[in-house]
Amino acid sequence: MTTDASPSPAHGSAKHLYQRHQAVLPDWLAVYYADPIELTHGEGRHVWDAEGNKYLDFFGGILTTMTAHALPEVTKAVSEQAGRIIHSSTLYLNRPMVDLAERIAKLSGIPDARVFFTTSGTEANDTALLLATAYRRSNQILAMRNSYHGRSFTSVGITGNKGWSPTSLSPLQTLYVHGGVRTRGPYADLDDAGFIAACVADLEDLLGHVRPPAALIAEPIQGVGGFTAPPDGLYAAFREVLQERGILWIADEVQTGWGRTGDNFWGWQAHGQNGPPDILTFAKGIGNGMSIGGVVARAEVMNCLDSNSISTFGGTQITMAAGLANLTYLLEHDLQGNARRVGGLLIERLRAIAAQLPGVREVRGRGLMIGIELVKPGTDQADPDGAAAVLEAAREGGLLIGKGGGHNTSVLRIAPPLSLTVAEAEEGAAILERALRSTQF
Structure with a gap:
């Protein structure tokens, strides 16, 4: 991840906020990461957390930030x-x-x-x-x-x-x-x-x-x-x-x-x-x-x-x-066409990476809706721990992704804003490759 010069809010650390969260919100309200992050602002395909760390956003608030963060027209x-x-x-x-x-x-x-x-x-x-x-x-x-x-x-x-x-x-x-x-x-x-x-x-x-x-x-x-x-x-x-x-x-x-x-x-x-x-x-x-x-x-x-x-x-x-x-x-701005073009390039790039990794069962998807299913190497058994580890490693590298799947949450979900550029797709793929290789793969 990269650190921006933007100051952190004067409301305490993310750790303290998470303690407050746990005290008043339901236990079943899912939160990503062992140390959850507070996102404070975004621009284009990037977001920043309260500590000033900058991330490339490949999940868009669960496929919700469709065009871009802080889109001026909206x-x-x-x-x-x-x-x-x-x-x-x-x-x-x-x-x-x-x-x-x-x-x-x-x-x-x-x-x-x-x-x-x-x-x-x-x-x-x-x-x-x-x-x-x-x-x-x-x-x-x-x-x-x-x-x-x-x-x-x-x-x-x-x-x-x-x-x-x-x-x-x-x-x-x-x-x-x-x-x-x-x-x-x-x-x-x-x-x-x-x-x-x-x-x-x-x-x-x-x-x-x-x-x-x-x-x-x-x-x-x-x-x-x-x-x-x-x-x-x-x-x-x-x-x-x-x-x-x-x-x-x-x-x-x-x-x-x-x-x-x-x-x-x-x-x-x-x-x-x-x-x-x-x-x-x-x-x-x-x-x-x-x-x-x-x-x-x-x-x-x-x-x-x-x-x-x-x-x-x-x-x-x-x-x-x-x-x-x-x-x-x-x-x-024909963002559907951009999803087809940039998404197609991203899928092929991720499939090339996956071909070298025995823990990746499949890279699938269409446009900018891409899933990477992980298994324990040498088996067809889902690997939710591996998926969680890659999620953490990707965040450390400056990339936010999601996870899901019907087989014990072992699928990495990739769904950036539809305005994603080719350069950002390459950057995200490189971070994800490092995250995959840094875990048990």
């Missing part, structure tokens, strides 16, 4: 909106909310789309499940193994990753489907066509034993699950089976949306041969750090609720102003 939009009105709730007409909804509806690919704004991806997925179960009059949900959809009671109940599902209690009956993880599980040895055929056959067999579910919810690329993905076309094949039975498809685009995957603006478009999803959920990157989530659905699905509802904070003016400015910047 900062200006937030400041100007704050000088007019910050909030009014959905009980009043809201021009920034309508403006952003119009743009998202058009970009979604869903015909006759309606948009409802929330404050998080969790709440967006909750809303999507409410819509699907009300529309279909069924409390059965299909979800993918190794999936993650949020931390609310409902979304935890459909999450297929036990590390992020603290209770089996749920208002929904969840049925888990094969296919989200290409390189593990009973169909891993098949080629792509065989893998898809086997997963479809499994889905059809499952549906033959249960009453028709309301919907399938799926992340096109599983985020917390370790950036795993099925072959392109799997969800299109699923969609055909679902459409025959009237079952809805919910695409959870909380992590994959807005061009992060490079090849497509939405993750579902890699599986769009049978049309767009019935419901799409989004959050994270659209606000560039401001709290925005939302749901897009065709009108008949969105309008199926027969009681009143509002959102106190969903769609509030200041977050909508940030979202509009951020989306405009992303489109005008």
Whole structure:
């Protein structure tokens, strides 16, 4: 890491702050690093901690700082909106909310789309499940193994990753489907066509034993699950089976949306041969750090609720102003194209590094959404301790990354802001290589 001349805040050390954190916040509130750091400011693709250390940010606040830290266009939009009105709730007409909804509806690919704004991806997925179960009059949900959809009671109940599902209690009956993880599980040895055929056959067999579910919810690329993905076309094949039975498809685009995957603006478009999803959920990157989530659905699905509802904070003016400015910047600067180009170079660089390291099982991903799965050398056994060690070593080298995975958190997650430069990609790869080599690899 490098040390900047910026002074530290006069509020005590990070160690003291962590002691205060532990005294008043839940034990289950995860914090990175043996000695947690306090990030105080950022610019572009870099952030600084309270001690003045500078880091290249390859995780963006969990895929949330989508364009850049302290992006002037977003900062200006937030400041100007704050000088007019910050909030009014959905009980009043809201021009920034309508403006952003119009743009998202058009970009979604869903015909006759309606948009409802929330404050998080969790709440967006909750809303999507409410819509699907009300529309279909069924409390059965299909979800993918190794999936993650949020931390609310409902979304935890459909999450297929036990590390992020603290209770089996749920208002929904969840049925888990094969296919989200290409390189593990009973169909891993098949080629792509065989893998898809086997997963479809499994889905059809499952549906033959249960009453028709309301919907399938799926992340096109599983985020917390370790950036795993099925072959392109799997969800299109699923969609055909679902459409025959009237079952809805919910695409959870909380992590994959807005061009992060490079090849497509939405993750579902890699599986769009049978049309767009019935419901799409989004959050994270659209606000560039401001709290925005939302749901897009065709009108008949969105309008199926027969009681009143509002959102106190969903769609509030200041977050909508940030979202509009951020989306405009992303489109005008073709950050999707940048994710494709720079992400492609970064993936190839990381694969070249991994080829020399027996502890790296796989480098996978698309665009600027990259996972490095670690195993104990000479085995196929997940290595969460190794992943934790690399995370620490990367921080020491001046690079912030994430981790995840359904097999004991043994996947390093890389998801920088989409404005990442080639030079920064090379710098991050070099730091990561040193971190990998400095551990047991």
